[in-house]
Amino acid sequence: xxxxxxxxxxxxxxxxxxxxxxxxxxxxxxxxxxxxxxxxxxxxxxxxxxxxxxxxxxxxxxxxxxxxxxxxxxxxxxxxxxxxxxxxxxxxxxxxxxxxxxxxxxxxxxxxxxxxxxxxxxxxxxxxxxxxxxxxxxxxxxxxxxxxxxxxxxxxxxxxxxxxxxxxxxxxxxxxxxxxxxxxxxxxxxxxxxxxxxxxxxxxxxxxxxxxxxxxxxxxxxxxxxxxxxxxxxxxxxxxxxxxxxxxxxxxxxxxxxxxxxxxxx
Amino acid sequence: xxxxxxxxxxxxxxxxxxxxxxxxxxxxxxxxxxxxxxxxxxxxxxxxxxxxxxxxxxxxxxxxxxxxxxxxxxxxxxxxxxxxxxxxxxxxxxxxxxxxxxxxxxxxxxxxxxxxxxxxxxxxxxxxxxxxxxxxxxxxxxxxxxxxxxxxxxxxxxxxxxxxxxxxxxxxxxxxxxxxxxxxxxxxxxxxxxxxxxxxxxxxxxxxxxxxxxxxxxxxxxxxxxxxxxxxxxxxxxxxxxxxxxxxxxxxxxxxxxxxxxxxxxxxxxxxxxxxxxxxxxxxxxxxxxxxxxxxxxxxxxxxxxxxxxxxxxxxxxxxxxxxxxxxxxxxxxxxxxxxxxxxxxxxxxxxxxxxxxxxxxxxxxxxxxxxxxxxxxxxxxxxxxxxxxxxxxxxxxxxxxxxxxxxxxxxxxxxxxxxxxxxxxxxxxxxxxxxxxxxxxxxxxxxxxxxxxxxxxxxxxxxxxxxxxxxxxxxxxxxxxxxxx
Numbered sequence: 025x026x027x028x029x030x031x032x033x034x035x036x037x038x039x040x041x042x043x044x045x046x047x048x049x050x051x052x053x054x055x056x057x058x059x060x061x062x063x064x065x066x067x068x069x070x071x072x073x074x075x076x077x078x079x080x081x082x083x084x085x086x087x088x089x090x091x092x093x094x095x096x097x098x099x100x101x102x103x104x105x106x107x108x109x110x111x112x113x114x115x116x117x118x119x120x121x122x123x124x125x126x127x128x129x130x131x132x133x134x135x136x137x138x139x140x141x142x143x144x145x146x147x148x149x150x151x152x153x154x155x156x157x158x159x160x161x162x163x164x165x166x167x168x169x170x171x172x173x174x175x176x177x178x179x180x181x182x183x184x185x186x187x188x189x190x191x192x193x194x195x196x197x198x199x200x201x202x203x204x205x206x207x208x209x210x211x212x213x214x215x216x217x218x219x220x221x222x223x224x225x226x227x228x229x230x231x232x233x234x235x236x237x238x239x240x241x242x243x244x245x246x247x248x249x250x251x252x253x254x255x256x257x258x259x260x261x262x263x264x265x266x267x268x269x270x271x272x273x274x275x276x277x278x279x280x281x282x283x284x285x286x287x288x289x290x
Numbered sequence: 291x292x293x294x295x296x297x298x299x300x301x302x303x304x305x306x307x308x309x310x311x312x313x314x315x316x317x318x319x320x321x322x323x324x325x326x327x328x329x330x331x332x333x334x335x336x337x338x339x340x341x342x343x344x345x346x347x348x349x350x351x352x353x354x355x356x357x358x359x360x361x362x363x364x365x366x367x368x369x370x371x372x373x374x375x376x377x378x379x380x381x382x383x384x385x386x387x388x389x390x391x392x393x394x395x396x397x398x399x400x401x402x403x404x405x406x407x408x409x410x411x412x413x414x415x416x417x418x419x420x421x422x423x424x425x426x427x428x429x430x431x432x433x434x435x436x437x438x439x440x441x442x443x444x445x446x447x448x449x450x451x452x453x454x455x456x457x458x459x460x461x462x463x464x465x466x467x468x469x470x471x472x473x474x475x476x477x478x479x480x481x482x483x484x485x486x487x488x489x490x491x492x493x494x495x496x497x498x499x500x501x502x503x504x505x506x507x508x509x510x511x512x513x514x515x516x517x518x519x520x521x522x523x524x525x526x527x528x529x530x531x532x533x534x535x536x537x538x539x540x541x542x543x544x545x546x547x548x549x550x551x552x553x554x555x556x557x558x559x560x561x562x563x564x565x566x567x568x569x570x571x572x573x574x575x576x577x578x579x580x581x582x583x584x585x586x587x588x589x590x591x592x593x594x595x596x597x598x599x600x601x602x603x604x605x606x607x608x609x610x611x612x613x614x615x616x617x618x619x620x621x622x623x624x625x626x627x628x629x630x631x632x633x634x635x636x637x638x639x640x641x642x643x644x645x646x647x648x649x650x651x652x653x654x655x656x657x658x659x660x661x662x663x664x665x666x667x668x669x670x671x672x673x674x675x676x677x678x679x680x681x682x683x684x685x686x687x688x689x690x691x692x693x694x695x696x697x698x699x700x701x702x703x704x705x706x707x708x709x710x711x712x713x714x715x716x717x718x719x720x721x722x723x724x725x726x727x728x729x730x731x732x733x734x735x736x737x738x739x740x741x742x743x744x745x746x747x748x749x750x751x752x753x754x755x756x757x758x759x760x761x762x763x764x765x766x767x768x769x770x771x772x773x774x775x776x
Binding site for chain 2: 089091094119121122123124126129131133136145149196203
């Protein structure tokens with residue numbers, strides 16, 4: 025049922041807290057989707073959110089860059105601090121915040137534009153490049169970081185929708201990376217990909233850890249074990265357990281966590 | 291027997307067939323102990339369809355072909371001597387038909403019997419007077435061959451009708467029995483009746499397609515006649531439109547084409563920006579309850595008859611433009627102007643653009659918006675840079691549909707832009723379009739077989755080709771758009 029997990033080899037070397045959440049509550053209309061979540065996410069670390077469907081892990085992820093603001097009926101309470109600054113403060117412009125906290129979605133969603141324009145989209149709207157040469161450089165750097173440069177360099181002017189699924193997802197990662205975010209949120213980035221593309225994206229996530237704090241929501245426990253250093257287990261809107269990935273998978277403290285990772289609930 | 295009664299009887303047989311077929315399916319299943327292949331209703335349906343459809347089709351074909359055959363034969367009975375000088379045979383045939391109808395009326399009124407009618411002779415009886423008594427007025431006395439032809443026509447019609455009754459009812463009955471006998475538990479009644487429905491659906495779509503071909507063919511036929519009388523080069527390249535009753539007209543399409551394009555262009559200039567902005571507001575900004583009210587309210591504009599728009603152009607917009615803009619600027623004194631028609635037509639087209647574009651913008655996947663917001667784009671940046679480009683092909687399709695609507699519009703132009711065919715740039719001048727001239731050429735007093743009348747068909751065909759081209763382009767673009775997200 026559950027293969028012996030291969031844990032990410034690098035241990036956590038960094039203890040700076042990037043994101044701190046305190047007593048976060050989320051309501052969709054009358055539904056209480058997230059209950060009292062406290063969590064500290066470290067810088068330059070991959071944190072995985074796992075849990076059964078509907079447990080609130082994606083909802084919580086979307087709180088971190090205020091994507092839930094685009095849903096009318098959604099209300100968020102509690103504090104989420106990035107670098108000690110409350111992102112739900114009235115002074116914070118969600119648009120600016122999202123440039124700092126990039127997001128990659130479940131399904132690859134390249135814009136119906138050329139590969140180049142897809143990557144250049146963020147830098148252009150935020151004015152990150154003064155000249156065409158600057159922009160070219162940002163695009164190339166982002167595509168290299170997303171491990172897509174070699175495949176895409178000869179077809180930058182072709183539509184991004186013409187790439188394969190795995191390539192499209194890496195293009196979306198390149199697009200998110202291009203605005204030089206500090207945090208990268210990934211909402212089940214591999215669920216629409218085949219195993220080979222998944223392996224490529226996972227490898228990429230491990231490299232991205234050098235520069236960003238990465239938070240990934242995943243349904244696959246093996247994936248969480250492979251890519252993350254920290255794991256949070258959500259169940260029915262509660263954060264049940266949060267700790268080092270190795271500890272969560274080998275020696276869970278809560279019996280619900282144990283039931284989930286051994287396949288009894290979920 | 292009249293067609294109405296025949297239809298009713300066939301439908302009655304059809305209903306009977308349904309119950310008989312169903313009952314027999316159940317009975318044979320019980321008797322043989324075999325499970326039915328299909329539900330009992332399908333057996334009934336199969337019998338009913340076999341009973342009704344071929345019989346009704348036969349009746350339709352008969353009703354269509356019988357007059358053609360009979361009139362061909364009767365037409366041969368009329369000698370050239372009775373055709374008046376300068377008249378046409380078709381006029382005499384019309385008389386024949388009216389006399390035949392009149393004779394029927396005489397019989398119904400009870401003035402005579404079938405044998406009296408056989409004995410009746412045009413040279414001995416005052417036919418004109420007697421027919422006049424039952425309400426059939428004839429212009430002159432009836433010549434003998436015409437009266438004989440009318441009697442023959444009446445007889446053939448009656449016997450034809452009688453034969454048709456027998457044939458249709460016979461076919462319905464025979465097929466009812468045949469399909470009833472065929473009912474058997476192994477029969478694949480469900481498949482059979484579904485195939486039947488399928489062919490019915492194909493037939494329905496064929497009707498639409500064949501009608502298009504029919505329209506083109508009828509236009510094409512008369513257009514060819516026109517070009518036999520009037521040189522095609524003059525029609526397509528002459529810049530003068532000046533039809534004369536006495537012949538020697540100049541029938542150049544260019545001033546009309548120019549008027550059509552000018553008015554349509556102005557209309558689109560009004561409708562496209564307004565419609566697009568409405569669509570963006572409705573699709574991206576408006577709250578759900580507001581949208582639920584605003585969208586139908588805007589679509590009301592599409593339901594207003596164009597003649598009402600025409601009145602609005604004639605009594606409100608036209609004089610307003612003349613009094614407040616054209617006269618003070620010294621640009622014209624006419625209350626009918628291209629601009630009037632363009633403005634009003636633009637208003638009419640707003641819902642075409644806004645409604646279709648709204649649907650298309652809504653069809654852009656939410657993931658596109660999420661992707662853009664997730665990169666820190668604002669709402670208007672997202673709309674400008676992601677949603678509109680993604681929706682553009684569909685929006686272009688909507689605009690082209692509105693354009694073909696504008697090109698075909700007649701009433702607003704007649705009342706707004708006038709009827710003067712002119713090549714000019716001043717939007718405050720009266721001009722006219724192809725459609726308006728088609729109407730005026732066909733409703734004139736000129737002889738049908740003259741170039742002045744037939745030009746209407748050439749104009750119509752040109753317009754048809756034009757809008758067909760636009761529609762094809764629109765379809766191609768819309769199809770391309772569909773491929774993008776699948």
